[in-house]
Amino acid sequence: MENPVKPEAPIRVHIRNTRWETPENQAIFTITPEHFAEAVRSHPDLASSLEPSFGIGADDFEEDMRSAEVLVGWDFPTENLAETAPALRLIHIIGAGVEHLYPMDWVPEAVTVVNNKGAHANKAGDYGLMSVLMLHNHVPQLIENQKSGFWRSLYSTPIEGRTLLVIGVGSIGSAIARKANEQGLRVLGVTRHGAPVDGVDEMATTAELDTMLPRADFVFVSTPSTPETRNLLDRRRLGLMRRGAGIVNVGRADVIDYEALSEMLESGHLGGAILDVFDPEPLPSDSPLWKVKNLLVTPHVSADDGDSYAQITLDLVFANLRRYLAGEPLHNVVRTELGY
Numbered sequence: 001m002e003n004p005v006k007p008e009a010p011i012r013v014h015i016r017n018t019r020w021e022t023p024e025n026q027a028i029f030t031i032t033p034e035h036f037a038e039a040v041r042s043h044p045d046l047a048s049s050l051e052p053s054f055g056i057g058a059d060d061f062e063e064d065m066r067s068a069e070v071l072v073g074w075d076f077p078t079e080n081l082a083e084t085a086p087a088l089r090l091i092h093i094i095g096a097g098v099e100h101l102y103p104m105d106w107v108p109e110a111v112t113v114v115n116n117k118g119a120h121a122n123k124a125g126d127y128g129l130m131s132v133l134m135l136h137n138h139v140p141q142l143i144e145n146q147k148s149g150f151w152r153s154l155y156s157t158p159i160e161g162r163t164l165l166v167i168g169v170g171s172i173g174s175a176i177a178r179k180a181n182e183q184g185l186r187v188l189g190v191t192r193h194g195a196p197v198d199g200v201d202e203m204a205t206t207a208e209l210d211t212m213l214p215r216a217d218f219v220f221v222s223t224p225s226t227p228e229t230r231n232l233l234d235r236r237r238l239g240l241m242r243r244g245a246g247i248v249n250v251g252r253a254d255v256i257d258y259e260a261l262s263e264m265l266e267s268g269h270l271g272g273a274i275l276d277v278f279d280p281e282p283l284p285s286d287s288p289l290w291k292v293k294n295l296l297v298t299p300h301v302s303a304d305d306g307d308s309y310a311q312i313t314l315d316l317v318f319a320n321l322r323r324y325l326a327g328e329p330l331h332n333v334v335r336t337e338l339g340y
Helices: 023-029 033-042 044-049 061-065 121-136 139-147 171-182 206-215 258-267 309-326
Strands: 011-017 050-056 070-073 090-093 112-114 163-167 186-191 202-205 218-221 245-249 270-275 295-297
Touching: 011 061, 011 309, 023 309, 033 044, 033 050, 033 309, 044 050, 044 309, 050 061, 070 309, 090 309, 121 139, 121 171, 121 218, 121 245, 121 270, 139 270, 139 295, 163 171, 163 206, 171 186, 186 206, 202 206, 258 270
Parallel strands: 011 050, 011 070, 070 090, 090 112, 163 186, 163 218, 186 202, 218 245, 245 270, 270 295
Antiparallel strands: none
16 A cells, blocks of 8 residues: 655644443543554554544533544534634544434535444444344243243244345445355345345345335344434334344434334234334333333444454544545545435
């Protein structure tokens, strides 16, 4: 790879960490000076081109941003950002979703926003395969029976030959598609564009979703929250799913009507569900979702590597910084009009 063009002065890169509500999230998603130094050792060609600074919460944000050309973070003050950060040219969001920053009319004209697409694929692929295998082997029902001390043998066949529908075949959806394909499942995919994807046997557009849902034994949802995807799986579409089918959501909560889903689980129309995303989060202790029959709740852990998330993120940041310095197109550019 060619060396980047060395700027006349180091580029100011500001890492703006969030004050997370839980110590686990604080540990996983906080990028420290030590993390940055380790990334520099992995990308030595960029060492003399970057000048990092670090902040947390709203502390000194305006002062930190006066000369920053690159901002790395999750959430930050967006009002009057062009005036606050006149040198700003690149924002790297450390997650895949950017709906918390809607509407994105605050983005200065000279600024490009990129996200963390790709950071979640390996972990989410493992979780996705696990969740489909759990649904196939009746694990939600077995847990329900264990809670009530009820012995009932629920048998299942090998999963080979079953059909998985992946709604949202980005980096996460592609990862579960490949792993499911390796297990002998037939994989269907739905995206906005319907273009072919490796590991997916048949692709369709969102407009064709109604014809795809009845064909699936399992539905895996990994779409971002956008105006086009909110309530995508409403009561009517959930009703199109096969009786006894299972569903997994690792995308965003507002893509599925959880009230309708709960009713269909209670009635037995759907055989099981595994949900990893909610609104709000943390899921309140009095939420009725905790007690829905054959529903497993996981606390938004499907896609984040608990050991290496900060370093994976910085690898993506540094890859784009190299392209930025060389004047090349950036990876993972967010289309602000679409929201992903």
